[in-house]
Amino acid sequence: MNIRFDLRQVRAFLAVASTLHFKQAAETLCITQPALSRLIKGLEESIGAELFTRTTRQVELTVAGRLFLGECQQAITHLERATHLAQQAASGDIGHLSIAYNDFSINGVLPSILDTFKEKYPDISVDLVYMPSHTQHKALLDHEIDVGFLIGPLDMAGIQTFRAALERIVVILPRRHHLADRQQLYIEDLKDEKFILGTENGWREFRQYIFNICIKAGFTPQVVQEASTSSGIFGLVAANMGVSLYSDCINRFQRDDIAVVPLDHDDYSVETIAAWSMSYTTPSFRLFRELLESRLGGES
Template sequence: MSINVRFDLKQMKAFVAVAEHLHFKRAADVLFITQPALSRLIKGLEEELGAELFKRTTRQVALTEAGRLFLQECNQAFRHIERGVDLAHSAAAGDIGHLTVAYNDFAINGALPGILERFKELHPDVTVELLYMPSHEQYKAINDLLIDVGFLLGPVSEAGIDSLPVAEERMVVILPARHPLAGHASLRVEQLKDERFIFGAQSGWSLFREQSFQLCQRFGFTPNIIQEATTSIGIFGLVAANMGVSIYSECAYKIQREGVIIVPLANDHPRVQTIAAWNEDYETPTARRFKALLRDLTA
Protein backbone atom coordinates (compact mmCIF):
# COMPACT_ATOMS: atom_id res chain seq x y z
CA MET A 1 0.00 0.00 0.00
CA SER A 2 1.39 3.40 -1.03
CA ILE A 3 1.07 6.12 1.61
CA ASN A 4 1.77 9.74 0.73
CA VAL A 5 1.96 11.50 4.11
CA ARG A 6 3.53 14.95 4.23
CA PHE A 7 2.89 15.82 7.86
CA ASP A 8 5.05 14.69 10.76
CA LEU A 9 4.85 13.59 14.38
CA LYS A 10 5.35 17.15 15.58
CA GLN A 11 2.15 18.22 13.85
CA MET A 12 0.29 15.17 15.15
CA LYS A 13 1.40 15.90 18.72
CA ALA A 14 0.30 19.51 18.33
CA PHE A 15 -3.11 18.39 17.08
CA VAL A 16 -3.58 15.92 19.96
CA ALA A 17 -2.63 18.58 22.52
CA VAL A 18 -5.21 21.04 21.14
CA ALA A 19 -7.82 18.26 20.88
CA GLU A 20 -7.28 17.28 24.52
CA HIS A 21 -7.32 20.81 25.91
CA LEU A 22 -9.62 22.46 23.33
CA HIS A 23 -7.64 25.60 24.00
CA PHE A 24 -4.72 26.84 21.88
CA LYS A 25 -2.99 28.77 24.65
CA ARG A 26 -3.02 25.88 27.14
CA ALA A 27 -1.92 23.42 24.45
CA ALA A 28 0.95 25.73 23.47
CA ASP A 29 2.08 25.93 27.09
CA VAL A 30 2.06 22.13 27.40
CA LEU A 31 4.14 21.82 24.23
CA PHE A 32 6.50 24.64 25.27
CA ILE A 33 5.95 26.57 22.04
CA THR A 34 4.29 29.88 21.25
CA GLN A 35 0.62 30.05 20.33
CA PRO A 36 1.35 31.41 16.82
CA ALA A 37 3.77 28.52 16.20
CA LEU A 38 1.08 26.07 17.33
CA SER A 39 -1.49 27.70 15.04
CA ARG A 40 0.90 27.33 12.08
CA LEU A 41 1.38 23.62 12.84
CA ILE A 42 -2.37 23.02 12.94
CA LYS A 43 -2.99 25.07 9.80
CA GLY A 44 -0.31 23.16 7.92
CA LEU A 45 -1.77 19.83 9.09
CA GLU A 46 -5.28 20.79 7.98
CA GLU A 47 -3.94 21.82 4.58
CA GLU A 48 -2.17 18.50 4.14
CA LEU A 49 -5.28 16.56 5.19
CA GLY A 50 -7.61 18.70 3.16
CA ALA A 51 -9.98 18.87 6.13
CA GLU A 52 -10.83 21.30 8.90
CA LEU A 53 -10.05 19.68 12.26
CA PHE A 54 -11.37 22.36 14.63
CA LYS A 55 -14.29 24.73 14.78
CA ARG A 56 -12.89 27.98 16.10
CA THR A 57 -14.77 30.90 17.56
CA THR A 58 -13.56 33.74 19.70
CA ARG A 59 -14.81 31.89 22.77
CA GLN A 60 -14.25 28.19 22.16
CA VAL A 61 -12.51 25.50 20.18
CA ALA A 62 -14.30 22.26 19.24
CA LEU A 63 -13.42 19.23 17.16
CA THR A 64 -15.08 18.76 13.81
CA GLU A 65 -16.22 15.26 12.82
CA ALA A 66 -13.03 14.95 10.75
CA GLY A 67 -11.04 16.05 13.81
CA ARG A 68 -12.79 13.54 16.07
CA LEU A 69 -12.02 10.65 13.73
CA PHE A 70 -8.45 11.81 13.14
CA LEU A 71 -7.89 12.04 16.92
CA GLN A 72 -8.88 8.39 17.35
CA GLU A 73 -6.38 7.32 14.72
CA CYS A 74 -3.64 9.58 16.10
CA ASN A 75 -4.04 8.08 19.56
CA GLN A 76 -3.86 4.58 18.08
CA ALA A 77 -0.81 5.52 16.01
CA PHE A 78 0.99 6.84 19.08
CA ARG A 79 0.19 3.64 20.97
CA HIS A 80 1.71 1.64 18.11
CA ILE A 81 4.77 3.87 18.06
CA GLU A 82 5.25 3.48 21.83
CA ARG A 83 4.92 -0.29 21.49
CA GLY A 84 7.38 -0.24 18.60
CA VAL A 85 9.90 1.64 20.74
CA ASP A 86 9.44 -0.85 23.60
CA LEU A 87 9.86 -3.79 21.23
CA ALA A 88 12.98 -2.27 19.69
CA HIS A 89 14.50 -1.78 23.14
CA SER A 90 13.61 -5.35 24.14
CA ALA A 91 15.03 -6.78 20.92
CA ALA A 92 18.24 -4.80 21.36
CA ALA A 93 18.53 -6.17 24.89
CA GLY A 94 17.87 -9.74 23.72
CA ASP A 95 14.63 -10.10 25.66
CA ILE A 96 12.65 -10.85 22.50
CA GLY A 97 13.74 -12.19 19.15
CA HIS A 98 14.71 -15.45 17.48
CA LEU A 99 17.40 -17.99 18.36
CA THR A 100 18.47 -20.83 16.07
CA VAL A 101 20.04 -23.79 17.89
CA ALA A 102 21.46 -26.90 16.23
CA TYR A 103 21.94 -30.13 18.17
CA ASN A 104 23.22 -33.68 17.79
CA ASP A 105 21.86 -36.88 19.36
CA PHE A 106 23.94 -36.67 22.53
CA ALA A 107 22.96 -33.05 23.20
CA ILE A 108 19.21 -33.58 22.85
CA ASN A 109 19.37 -36.72 25.02
CA GLY A 110 21.68 -35.04 27.51
CA ALA A 111 22.19 -31.47 28.70
CA LEU A 112 20.28 -29.46 26.08
CA PRO A 113 16.65 -29.91 27.25
CA GLY A 114 17.43 -28.54 30.71
CA ILE A 115 19.31 -25.58 29.23
CA LEU A 116 16.43 -24.73 26.90
CA GLU A 117 13.89 -25.02 29.70
CA ARG A 118 15.82 -22.58 31.86
CA PHE A 119 16.30 -20.14 28.98
CA LYS A 120 12.58 -20.19 28.23
CA GLU A 121 11.81 -19.42 31.87
CA LEU A 122 14.10 -16.38 31.76
CA HIS A 123 13.17 -15.18 28.26
CA PRO A 124 9.65 -16.39 27.40
CA ASP A 125 9.32 -14.00 24.44
CA VAL A 126 12.28 -15.45 22.54
CA THR A 127 11.38 -17.94 19.81
CA VAL A 128 13.82 -20.87 19.74
CA GLU A 129 14.21 -22.82 16.49
CA LEU A 130 15.77 -26.27 16.93
CA LEU A 131 17.58 -27.99 14.06
CA TYR A 132 18.93 -31.53 14.18
CA MET A 133 22.37 -31.48 12.63
CA PRO A 134 25.36 -33.87 12.89
CA SER A 135 28.42 -32.38 14.56
CA HIS A 136 30.57 -32.11 11.43
CA GLU A 137 27.78 -30.26 9.59
CA GLN A 138 27.39 -27.78 12.44
CA TYR A 139 30.89 -26.42 11.88
CA LYS A 140 29.94 -25.25 8.40
CA ALA A 141 26.58 -23.90 9.60
CA ILE A 142 28.37 -21.86 12.28
CA ASN A 143 30.87 -20.44 9.80
CA ASP A 144 28.07 -19.62 7.35
CA LEU A 145 26.03 -17.91 10.12
CA LEU A 146 23.11 -20.29 9.58
CA ILE A 147 22.79 -21.02 13.30
CA ASP A 148 23.38 -18.95 16.43
CA VAL A 149 24.62 -21.77 18.64
CA GLY A 150 25.44 -25.41 17.94
CA PHE A 151 25.56 -28.29 20.43
CA LEU A 152 28.03 -30.83 19.12
CA LEU A 153 30.90 -33.14 19.97
CA GLY A 154 33.99 -31.38 21.22
CA PRO A 155 36.60 -30.23 21.50
CA VAL A 156 36.64 -27.74 18.64
CA SER A 157 39.84 -26.50 17.04
CA GLU A 158 38.57 -24.56 14.03
CA ALA A 159 39.59 -20.92 13.74
CA GLY A 160 36.77 -18.43 14.16
CA ILE A 161 34.64 -20.71 16.33
CA ASP A 162 34.37 -20.15 20.07
CA SER A 163 32.98 -22.81 22.39
CA LEU A 164 32.05 -23.75 25.92
CA PRO A 165 31.94 -27.30 27.36
CA VAL A 166 28.45 -28.12 28.66
CA ALA A 167 28.76 -31.85 29.45
CA GLU A 168 31.35 -34.61 29.76
CA GLU A 169 30.03 -38.16 29.87
CA ARG A 170 31.50 -41.64 30.15
CA MET A 171 30.96 -44.24 27.47
CA VAL A 172 28.58 -47.12 28.02
CA VAL A 173 27.73 -50.35 26.24
CA ILE A 174 24.19 -50.97 25.01
CA LEU A 175 23.37 -54.68 25.05
CA PRO A 176 20.33 -56.79 24.16
CA ALA A 177 18.50 -57.68 27.35
CA ARG A 178 19.26 -61.41 26.90
CA HIS A 179 22.94 -60.91 26.09
CA PRO A 180 25.36 -63.00 28.25
CA LEU A 181 27.17 -59.83 29.34
CA ALA A 182 23.97 -57.98 30.30
CA GLY A 183 24.19 -59.01 33.94
CA HIS A 184 27.59 -57.41 34.53
CA ALA A 185 27.86 -54.28 36.67
CA SER A 186 30.50 -52.93 34.28
CA LEU A 187 32.44 -54.12 31.26
CA ARG A 188 35.94 -53.74 29.94
CA VAL A 189 36.43 -52.75 26.30
CA GLU A 190 38.41 -55.92 25.54
CA GLN A 191 35.38 -58.03 26.51
CA LEU A 192 33.68 -56.72 23.38
CA LYS A 193 36.28 -57.74 20.82
CA ASP A 194 34.24 -60.71 19.47
CA GLU A 195 30.91 -58.86 19.43
CA ARG A 196 28.93 -57.70 16.44
CA PHE A 197 28.49 -53.91 16.56
CA ILE A 198 25.72 -51.46 15.72
CA PHE A 199 27.12 -48.02 14.90
CA GLY A 200 25.71 -44.70 13.82
CA ALA A 201 26.09 -44.18 10.09
CA GLN A 202 29.22 -42.41 8.88
CA SER A 203 27.12 -39.64 7.32
CA GLY A 204 25.94 -38.35 10.69
CA TRP A 205 28.14 -39.98 13.32
CA SER A 206 31.66 -39.63 11.90
CA LEU A 207 33.20 -37.89 14.93
CA PHE A 208 31.83 -40.33 17.50
CA ARG A 209 32.68 -43.32 15.28
CA GLU A 210 36.26 -42.12 15.17
CA GLN A 211 36.36 -41.78 18.96
CA SER A 212 34.85 -45.25 19.42
CA PHE A 213 37.21 -46.84 16.87
CA GLN A 214 40.23 -45.32 18.60
CA LEU A 215 39.03 -46.71 21.93
CA CYS A 216 38.59 -50.24 20.56
CA GLN A 217 41.89 -50.17 18.67
CA ARG A 218 43.63 -49.11 21.85
CA PHE A 219 42.58 -52.46 23.29
CA GLY A 220 43.67 -54.48 20.30
CA PHE A 221 40.69 -54.83 17.95
CA THR A 222 38.61 -53.07 15.32
CA PRO A 223 34.86 -53.30 15.89
CA ASN A 224 32.99 -55.67 13.60
CA ILE A 225 30.17 -53.46 12.31
CA ILE A 226 27.26 -55.52 10.98
CA GLN A 227 24.58 -52.81 10.93
CA GLU A 228 24.36 -49.01 10.89
CA ALA A 229 21.57 -46.60 11.88
CA THR A 230 21.10 -42.89 11.29
CA THR A 231 19.52 -42.07 14.68
CA SER A 232 19.79 -43.04 18.33
CA ILE A 233 16.32 -44.59 18.14
CA GLY A 234 17.55 -46.76 15.28
CA ILE A 235 20.64 -47.85 17.20
CA PHE A 236 18.59 -48.80 20.25
CA GLY A 237 16.04 -50.59 18.10
CA LEU A 238 18.65 -52.71 16.36
CA VAL A 239 20.26 -53.62 19.68
CA ALA A 240 16.85 -54.55 21.12
CA ALA A 241 16.35 -56.80 18.08
CA ASN A 242 19.52 -58.68 19.12
CA MET A 243 21.39 -57.56 16.00
CA GLY A 244 24.46 -56.57 17.98
CA VAL A 245 25.82 -54.28 20.69
CA SER A 246 26.73 -50.62 20.60
CA ILE A 247 28.91 -48.04 22.32
CA TYR A 248 27.17 -44.83 23.32
CA SER A 249 27.40 -41.88 25.71
CA GLU A 250 26.01 -42.34 29.22
CA CYS A 251 23.12 -40.04 28.27
CA ALA A 252 21.74 -43.39 27.04
CA TYR A 253 20.30 -43.81 30.54
CA LYS A 254 17.81 -41.06 29.70
CA ILE A 255 16.49 -42.97 26.68
CA GLN A 256 13.75 -45.42 27.65
CA ARG A 257 13.71 -48.55 25.50
CA GLU A 258 12.54 -52.05 26.31
CA GLY A 259 14.81 -54.92 25.39
CA VAL A 260 18.15 -53.23 26.08
CA ILE A 261 20.54 -53.11 29.02
CA ILE A 262 23.05 -50.30 29.55
CA VAL A 263 26.34 -51.19 31.20
CA PRO A 264 29.12 -48.67 31.92
CA LEU A 265 32.67 -49.18 30.68
CA ALA A 266 35.17 -49.80 33.46
CA ASN A 267 38.28 -48.80 31.48
CA ASP A 268 39.85 -45.39 31.74
CA HIS A 269 38.80 -43.71 28.49
CA PRO A 270 38.26 -40.25 26.97
CA ARG A 271 34.95 -38.70 27.89
CA VAL A 272 32.27 -37.82 25.35
CA GLN A 273 32.29 -34.03 25.44
CA THR A 274 29.31 -31.94 24.37
CA ILE A 275 30.13 -28.32 23.66
CA ALA A 276 28.14 -25.25 22.75
CA ALA A 277 29.84 -23.50 19.82
CA TRP A 278 29.27 -20.28 17.88
CA ASN A 279 30.88 -17.92 15.42
CA GLU A 280 33.12 -15.60 17.40
CA ASP A 281 32.71 -12.73 14.93
CA TYR A 282 28.89 -12.53 14.98
CA GLU A 283 26.40 -12.30 17.83
CA THR A 284 22.76 -11.26 18.07
CA PRO A 285 21.44 -9.77 21.34
CA THR A 286 19.34 -12.91 21.85
CA ALA A 287 22.35 -15.17 21.36
CA ARG A 288 24.27 -13.02 23.84
CA ARG A 289 21.59 -13.75 26.45
CA PHE A 290 21.76 -17.46 25.69
CA LYS A 291 25.54 -17.59 26.02
CA ALA A 292 25.36 -15.72 29.33
CA LEU A 293 23.04 -18.43 30.63
CA LEU A 294 25.41 -21.14 29.41
CA ARG A 295 28.29 -19.52 31.26
CA ASP A 296 26.21 -19.29 34.45
CA LEU A 297 25.14 -22.95 34.22
CA THR A 298 28.67 -24.22 33.58
CA ALA A 299 30.50 -21.95 36.01
Protein backbone atom coordinates in the same frame (compact mmCIF):
# COMPACT_ATOMS: atom_id res chain seq x y z
CA MET B 1 38.59 1.23 1.75
CA ASN B 2 35.45 3.04 0.59
CA ILE B 3 32.90 0.86 -1.18
CA ARG B 4 31.75 2.67 -4.30
CA PHE B 5 29.04 0.30 -5.52
CA ASP B 6 25.58 -0.55 -4.27
CA LEU B 7 23.40 -3.58 -3.58
CA ARG B 8 21.58 -3.24 -6.91
CA GLN B 9 24.86 -3.72 -8.75
CA VAL B 10 25.72 -6.73 -6.61
CA ARG B 11 22.37 -8.37 -7.31
CA ALA B 12 22.89 -7.73 -11.02
CA PHE B 13 26.31 -9.38 -10.81
CA LEU B 14 24.87 -12.41 -8.98
CA ALA B 15 22.13 -12.79 -11.58
CA VAL B 16 24.63 -12.81 -14.45
CA ALA B 17 27.00 -15.10 -12.55
CA SER B 18 24.23 -17.64 -11.98
CA THR B 19 23.03 -17.70 -15.61
CA LEU B 20 26.16 -16.63 -17.51
CA HIS B 21 23.70 -15.02 -19.89
CA PHE B 22 22.93 -11.29 -19.91
CA LYS B 23 19.50 -11.60 -21.54
CA GLN B 24 18.28 -14.25 -19.07
CA ALA B 25 19.69 -12.30 -16.13
CA ALA B 26 17.97 -9.11 -17.30
CA GLU B 27 14.63 -10.95 -17.57
CA THR B 28 15.09 -12.35 -14.05
CA LEU B 29 15.72 -8.84 -12.71
CA CYS B 30 12.90 -7.32 -14.82
CA ILE B 31 15.21 -4.73 -16.38
CA THR B 32 16.46 -4.17 -19.91
CA GLN B 33 19.66 -5.78 -21.11
CA PRO B 34 21.40 -2.42 -21.71
CA ALA B 35 20.53 -1.36 -18.15
CA LEU B 36 22.01 -4.59 -16.84
CA SER B 37 25.18 -4.06 -18.86
CA ARG B 38 25.54 -0.56 -17.40
CA LEU B 39 25.19 -1.93 -13.87
CA ILE B 40 27.89 -4.55 -14.46
CA LYS B 41 30.20 -2.04 -16.15
CA GLY B 42 29.78 0.42 -13.28
CA LEU B 43 30.51 -2.36 -10.76
CA GLU B 44 33.67 -3.40 -12.61
CA GLU B 45 34.85 0.21 -12.76
CA SER B 46 34.23 0.67 -9.04
CA ILE B 47 36.14 -2.51 -8.18
CA GLY B 48 38.88 -1.95 -10.73
CA ALA B 49 38.69 -5.44 -12.20
CA GLU B 50 36.85 -7.24 -14.97
CA LEU B 51 34.39 -9.74 -13.54
CA PHE B 52 33.29 -11.37 -16.79
CA THR B 53 34.85 -12.20 -20.13
CA ARG B 54 32.32 -11.68 -22.90
CA THR B 55 32.23 -12.93 -26.44
CA THR B 56 29.37 -12.98 -28.92
CA ARG B 57 28.63 -16.57 -27.90
CA GLN B 58 29.35 -16.92 -24.21
CA VAL B 59 29.94 -15.21 -20.89
CA GLU B 60 32.41 -16.51 -18.32
CA LEU B 61 33.57 -15.40 -14.90
CA THR B 62 37.13 -14.19 -14.63
CA VAL B 63 39.35 -15.29 -11.74
CA ALA B 64 38.48 -11.99 -10.03
CA GLY B 65 34.81 -12.65 -10.75
CA ARG B 66 34.89 -16.09 -9.14
CA LEU B 67 36.53 -14.72 -5.99
CA PHE B 68 34.09 -11.82 -5.84
CA LEU B 69 31.16 -14.22 -6.31
CA GLY B 70 31.97 -16.31 -3.23
CA GLU B 71 32.21 -13.31 -0.96
CA CYS B 72 29.09 -11.67 -2.39
CA GLN B 73 26.98 -14.77 -1.78
CA GLN B 74 27.98 -14.77 1.89
CA ALA B 75 27.35 -11.02 2.14
CA ILE B 76 23.83 -11.38 0.70
CA THR B 77 23.10 -14.22 3.15
CA HIS B 78 24.14 -12.01 6.05
CA LEU B 79 22.11 -9.06 4.77
CA GLU B 80 19.01 -11.22 4.35
CA ARG B 81 19.44 -12.54 7.88
CA ALA B 82 19.90 -9.00 9.20
CA THR B 83 16.73 -7.90 7.41
CA HIS B 84 14.80 -10.84 8.86
CA LEU B 85 15.96 -10.03 12.39
CA ALA B 86 15.08 -6.35 11.97
CA GLN B 87 11.60 -7.26 10.70
CA GLN B 88 11.10 -9.53 13.70
CA ALA B 89 12.06 -6.74 16.07
CA ALA B 90 9.72 -4.29 14.31
CA SER B 91 6.81 -6.74 14.60
CA GLY B 92 7.29 -7.09 18.33
CA ASP B 93 9.37 -10.26 18.37
CA ILE B 94 12.32 -8.91 20.33
CA GLY B 95 14.70 -11.77 19.75
CA HIS B 96 15.52 -14.91 17.85
CA LEU B 97 17.94 -17.78 18.44
CA SER B 98 18.94 -20.51 15.99
CA ILE B 99 20.35 -23.64 17.64
CA ALA B 100 21.75 -26.76 16.00
CA TYR B 101 21.99 -30.00 17.96
CA ASN B 102 23.23 -33.56 17.58
CA ASP B 103 21.84 -36.76 19.12
CA PHE B 104 23.86 -36.65 22.32
CA SER B 105 22.94 -33.06 23.16
CA ILE B 106 19.19 -33.41 22.55
CA ASN B 107 19.14 -36.65 24.55
CA GLY B 108 21.37 -35.16 27.24
CA VAL B 109 22.04 -31.67 28.51
CA LEU B 110 20.22 -29.45 25.98
CA PRO B 111 16.52 -29.91 26.91
CA SER B 112 16.96 -28.61 30.46
CA ILE B 113 18.99 -25.64 29.20
CA LEU B 114 16.29 -24.76 26.68
CA ASP B 115 13.54 -25.14 29.27
CA THR B 116 15.28 -22.71 31.60
CA PHE B 117 16.01 -20.25 28.78
CA LYS B 118 12.43 -20.24 27.52
CA GLU B 119 11.11 -19.72 31.05
CA LYS B 120 13.46 -16.78 31.61
CA TYR B 121 13.08 -15.21 28.14
CA PRO B 122 9.64 -16.22 26.78
CA ASP B 123 9.67 -13.53 24.06
CA ILE B 124 12.79 -14.89 22.36
CA SER B 125 11.85 -17.37 19.65
CA VAL B 126 14.07 -20.43 19.33
CA ASP B 127 14.55 -22.46 16.15
CA LEU B 128 16.01 -25.93 16.64
CA VAL B 129 17.57 -27.87 13.78
CA TYR B 130 19.13 -31.32 13.89
CA MET B 131 22.61 -31.22 12.39
CA PRO B 132 25.51 -33.72 12.65
CA SER B 133 28.62 -32.37 14.34
CA HIS B 134 30.73 -32.12 11.16
CA THR B 135 27.91 -30.25 9.36
CA GLN B 136 27.69 -27.75 12.20
CA HIS B 137 31.32 -26.73 11.62
CA LYS B 138 30.47 -25.11 8.28
CA ALA B 139 27.14 -23.74 9.53
CA LEU B 140 28.97 -21.89 12.30
CA LEU B 141 31.50 -20.38 9.91
CA ASP B 142 28.74 -19.33 7.50
CA HIS B 143 26.66 -17.84 10.35
CA GLU B 144 23.72 -20.07 9.47
CA ILE B 145 23.21 -20.82 13.18
CA ASP B 146 23.81 -18.82 16.35
CA VAL B 147 25.10 -21.73 18.40
CA GLY B 148 25.70 -25.42 17.88
CA PHE B 149 25.72 -28.31 20.33
CA LEU B 150 28.10 -30.93 19.04
CA ILE B 151 30.87 -33.37 19.87
CA GLY B 152 34.08 -31.76 21.11
CA PRO B 153 36.78 -30.83 21.35
CA LEU B 154 36.79 -28.40 18.43
CA ASP B 155 39.68 -26.19 17.38
CA MET B 156 38.60 -23.87 14.57
CA ALA B 157 39.75 -20.33 13.89
CA GLY B 158 37.07 -17.81 14.83
CA ILE B 159 34.97 -20.34 16.77
CA GLN B 160 34.66 -20.24 20.55
CA THR B 161 33.54 -23.29 22.52
CA PHE B 162 32.15 -24.04 25.95
CA ARG B 163 31.89 -27.46 27.60
CA ALA B 164 28.23 -28.30 28.14
CA ALA B 165 28.66 -31.91 29.30
CA LEU B 166 31.21 -34.68 29.71
CA GLU B 167 29.54 -38.09 29.77
CA ARG B 168 31.01 -41.56 30.21
CA ILE B 169 30.84 -44.11 27.44
CA VAL B 170 28.61 -47.10 28.11
CA VAL B 171 27.98 -50.40 26.33
CA ILE B 172 24.44 -51.06 25.08
CA LEU B 173 23.54 -54.74 24.85
CA PRO B 174 20.43 -56.84 24.22
CA ARG B 175 18.79 -57.64 27.55
CA ARG B 176 19.50 -61.38 27.17
CA HIS B 177 23.14 -60.92 26.15
CA HIS B 178 25.62 -62.96 28.20
CA LEU B 179 27.45 -59.75 29.25
CA ALA B 180 24.29 -57.83 30.19
CA ASP B 181 24.49 -58.56 33.92
CA ARG B 182 28.08 -57.39 34.36
CA GLN B 183 28.71 -54.36 36.61
CA GLN B 184 31.24 -53.00 34.16
CA LEU B 185 32.97 -54.08 30.96
CA TYR B 186 36.39 -53.70 29.45
CA ILE B 187 36.59 -52.61 25.84
CA GLU B 188 38.48 -55.84 25.13
CA ASP B 189 35.36 -57.79 26.15
CA LEU B 190 33.73 -56.60 22.92
CA LYS B 191 36.37 -57.80 20.46
CA ASP B 192 34.24 -60.71 19.20
CA GLU B 193 30.94 -58.81 19.20
CA LYS B 194 29.00 -57.50 16.23
CA PHE B 195 28.61 -53.71 16.36
CA ILE B 196 25.73 -51.41 15.52
CA LEU B 197 26.89 -47.85 14.82
CA GLY B 198 25.44 -44.58 13.64
CA THR B 199 25.82 -43.86 9.94
CA GLU B 200 28.95 -42.21 8.60
CA ASN B 201 26.95 -39.22 7.37
CA GLY B 202 25.37 -38.46 10.73
CA TRP B 203 27.78 -39.87 13.30
CA ARG B 204 31.23 -39.34 11.77
CA GLU B 205 33.06 -38.05 14.85
CA PHE B 206 31.64 -40.60 17.27
CA ARG B 207 32.22 -43.49 14.84
CA GLN B 208 35.86 -42.45 14.56
CA TYR B 209 36.11 -42.27 18.34
CA ILE B 210 34.73 -45.82 18.67
CA PHE B 211 37.13 -47.14 16.04
CA ASN B 212 40.05 -45.42 17.76
CA ILE B 213 39.42 -46.93 21.21
CA CYS B 214 38.74 -50.37 19.75
CA ILE B 215 41.88 -50.35 17.61
CA LYS B 216 43.90 -49.17 20.62
CA ALA B 217 42.52 -52.23 22.46
CA GLY B 218 43.76 -54.50 19.68
CA PHE B 219 40.75 -55.09 17.45
CA THR B 220 38.66 -53.45 14.73
CA PRO B 221 34.92 -53.36 15.43
CA GLN B 222 32.86 -55.58 13.14
CA VAL B 223 30.04 -53.28 12.03
CA VAL B 224 27.02 -55.27 10.87
CA GLN B 225 24.26 -52.66 11.04
CA GLU B 226 23.95 -48.89 10.92
CA ALA B 227 21.23 -46.48 11.97
CA SER B 228 20.79 -42.75 11.45
CA THR B 229 19.21 -42.01 14.85
CA SER B 230 19.68 -42.95 18.49
CA SER B 231 16.31 -44.68 18.60
CA GLY B 232 17.30 -46.70 15.54
CA ILE B 233 20.50 -47.84 17.24
CA PHE B 234 18.60 -48.80 20.41
CA GLY B 235 16.01 -50.70 18.40
CA LEU B 236 18.61 -52.74 16.52
CA VAL B 237 20.38 -53.60 19.75
CA ALA B 238 17.08 -54.64 21.33
CA ALA B 239 16.47 -56.89 18.32
CA ASN B 240 19.70 -58.74 19.18
CA MET B 241 21.45 -57.59 16.01
CA GLY B 242 24.57 -56.53 17.92
CA VAL B 243 25.99 -54.22 20.60
CA SER B 244 26.85 -50.54 20.55
CA LEU B 245 28.60 -47.78 22.46
CA TYR B 246 26.81 -44.62 23.55
CA SER B 247 27.01 -41.83 26.11
CA ASP B 248 25.55 -42.44 29.55
CA CYS B 249 22.82 -39.93 28.78
CA ILE B 250 21.00 -43.08 27.65
CA ASN B 251 20.19 -43.62 31.32
CA ARG B 252 17.57 -40.89 30.95
CA PHE B 253 15.58 -43.35 28.81
CA GLN B 254 13.53 -46.15 30.30
CA ARG B 255 13.76 -49.27 28.17
CA ASP B 256 13.45 -52.81 29.43
CA ASP B 257 14.68 -54.46 26.24
CA ILE B 258 18.31 -53.28 26.41
CA ALA B 259 21.02 -53.35 29.08
CA VAL B 260 23.42 -50.48 29.76
CA VAL B 261 26.82 -51.36 31.23
CA PRO B 262 29.56 -48.76 31.87
CA LEU B 263 33.07 -49.22 30.54
CA ASP B 264 35.78 -49.64 33.14
CA HIS B 265 37.83 -46.55 32.32
CA ASP B 266 36.80 -42.99 33.20
CA ASP B 267 38.80 -41.72 30.20
CA TYR B 268 36.23 -43.28 27.89
CA SER B 269 33.93 -40.28 27.60
CA VAL B 270 32.22 -38.05 25.06
CA GLU B 271 32.26 -34.26 25.37
CA THR B 272 29.33 -32.14 24.29
CA ILE B 273 30.26 -28.53 23.57
CA ALA B 274 28.39 -25.38 22.73
CA ALA B 275 30.14 -23.54 19.87
CA TRP B 276 29.60 -20.17 18.23
CA SER B 277 31.30 -17.69 15.92
CA MET B 278 33.24 -14.97 17.69
CA SER B 279 32.56 -12.56 14.81
CA TYR B 280 28.78 -12.82 14.85
CA THR B 281 26.71 -12.70 18.03
CA THR B 282 23.20 -11.35 18.58
CA PRO B 283 21.73 -9.87 21.77
CA SER B 284 19.62 -13.03 22.14
CA PHE B 285 22.67 -15.24 21.95
CA ARG B 286 24.52 -13.17 24.53
CA LEU B 287 21.68 -13.88 26.96
CA PHE B 288 21.87 -17.57 26.08
CA ARG B 289 25.61 -17.60 26.66
CA GLU B 290 25.19 -15.96 30.07
CA LEU B 291 22.74 -18.69 30.99
CA LEU B 292 25.19 -21.40 29.89
CA GLU B 293 27.96 -19.92 31.98
CA SER B 294 25.79 -19.49 35.06
CA ARG B 295 24.34 -23.01 34.85
CA LEU B 296 27.35 -25.01 33.78
CA GLY B 297 30.54 -23.13 34.59
CA GLY B 298 33.39 -24.91 32.79
CA GLU B 299 36.04 -23.73 30.38
CA SER B 300 35.68 -21.80 27.16
